Amino acid sequence: MAKAQRRYVCQSCGSVSHRWQGQCADCSEWNTLVEEAAAVVTPFQAKHNLQSGGRSLTLVKLDAEIALPERMTFGIAELDRALGGGLVAGSATLIGGDPGVGKSTLLLQAAARLARSGRSVAYVSGEEAADQVRLRAQRLGLGDAPVQLAAATSTRDILTTLQGDPPALLVIDSIQTMHSDLIEGAPGTVSQVRATAQELIRFAKERGTAVVLVGHVTKDGSIAGPRVLEHMVDTVLSFEGERSHQYRILRAIKNRFGGTDEIGVFAMAGEGLVEVANPSSLFLTQRDESVTGSIVFPALEGTRPVLVEIQALVVRLASGATPRRAVVGWDSGRLAMILAVLEARCGLSFSTCEVYLNVAGGYRVQDPAADLAVAAALISALSERPVASDGIAFGEIALSGEIRPVAHAPLRLKEAGKLGFTRAMVPSGVAEAASIQLASFRNLGRFVDHMLGRG
Template sequence: LLLQAAANLARRGLAVAYISGEEAVDQVRLRARRLGMGDAPVQLASATSVRDILTTLGTGAPPALLVIDSIQTMHSDQIEGAPGTVSQVRASAQELIRFAKERGSALMLVGHVTKDGSIAGPRVLEHMVDTVLAFEGERSHQYRILRANKNRFGGTDEIGVFAMAEEGLCEVGNPSALFLTDRAEQVTGATVFPALEGTRPVLVEIQALTVRLSSGATPRRAVVGWDSGRLAMILAVLEARCGLSFSTAEVYLNIAGGYRISDPAADMAVAAALVSALAEKPLPSDAVLFGEVALSGEIRPVAHAALRLKEAEKLGFAKALVPPSVADAKGISTKNFRTLANLVDHILGRD
């Protein structure tokens, strides 16, 4: 991603320096050629000594953008210790940041992350920089998300979605369209839920399938992309509060597109998908659902309802099945439900 950004800026006439401490210059050049950017006038170097890097950059005009890949490989001779240690990372970052501020360059530091996704090394590194961007994604899926965890000069409520292709990373202008199938035909067990990535809504499709068992075998519960414990809770509420029986049916739940949801506002959409699959009653293809379900069967309001409705309206949805406190929004009508039993009656045509 940084190599593509550096090449695009260099093609626009800006001076860009890309310093790699992990790869040789030829390796970086090969990757640039594979991305179709081998002719971009990016200054490449392979070095790990901060003193050598800054001395070389100080001999001429400072670059508009300086990329360091990665900060864990840099070494400052002012501090004893191997590269990657806490003291070396802190000292190297301080020298590079001082150079950037004095010479007016934009500095991008690449940092490794730990298994839990946090930045490796000292936490003080996050306080020293102006912006922290996290690049997320799973190897099994082609989509990557760029998220701002910190931004001194802007908001952190936007994400960038990219698709990994042979020619590099391509921007995805409408992330919601990735996780929605063709809605031309009504299908049982399918609902659309406006999930939140930070405070940015992304519409995803929730798919449910129920299979009745004729024998006395134990029914199976399988879920992909959602919490299995929460699925068990929704099934229990549907049985205890709504009079539906899932005890003799196998239940399969899937979040389309390999997406993972932890938002409790998905409860209502999951429950509706399960009822639709069990009763073989399709929901309107132009409707979205969101709301948290309590153990009492009550449907509770959730945060950022207006943002969810706005995203749904932007993608052509005309209806929303929502908690009682949510009002109509521009271009989309809402139908409020106080309890899960009311929603079940609506799906089954009993209201």
């Protein structure tokens, strides 16, 4: 351990001496030198002091007249929407999804669109050979696109190849297969993924290349690898979908250049992923007649309203049996809260009933405005009174039974009106819509009375 150095400071002029003496050598005052403890300076501290020895940075004002980075649009409206208007030059984007959901297909289609517009695009695959990528491109009708392909896993080889002529877009499929010779360990380890992503992001910032990284996901659906990887990139996209359904949802989780929670909707077809201009048509069934336990909810994803059908089934059990609660597409804890409020505030009994809740089409709802629609479906299923087929419902339910207003109510009503819905059960205070008849409610008790026809 380093030994603390002694120093003597003159209380009159502040002069510092390394030994005590009766008279200060600078101001000639007597008996003013007092011993003080000096800071311990070790060789490590002297070598690693970051307050000096660096290069001076150029600070720019916020209102400086500097050309901002341009956006590159792919011509795929759903992808550009999820990105907030397109890719920004020099940005890093991470896209994750389950195996086989269509990540590579979507990126190959986007790369081909961008290459056909005249920009240079490089596609590096660490999981497939270049010929395999070309076969998939021919199957999708993209064989003539001027995309530069390579099959490599060495980060040093990739950056050395692109150093002289950096492309406008670089796709890495996937980041878990890349390897850096500066770090020991197999590809896919935490240290390798972090080091490789850092080198690729540095290349993107220095050369103005937009880098898109494909990431694997874990069993629970989160992106595999270190959590810091999501903080390093500028945009994080999640590609969701199930094999049993043809639709795919591209959801923006993080975006430094646009709004979050934006979605793009695609449908898997023989020629690849096809844009869906009207996502509500995917999640709504033919509603020719009213059915108990079914109601339409206008969910809001970013700036886009999506109409989904919420279905509920209530089965009465014999006394003594344990009731079951099953939820698909919604939060099970939220369902338990709605059931508790209906029992405590409205006198409806679900304790002897099995409750099943489903969001049609495999869609997952995260909007808190779905509380009122779920309550309507549960009340309809319990009382066996159908809801009007041309009606919707939205609103947030508090534990006190109050029905609270939600954001963007006019946008939800406008989308419902375009699809032919004429009635809406909403919280009080919602402005009147031109083509939709509103039924406003302040608390859940009055809503239950309306659903059961009690005035």
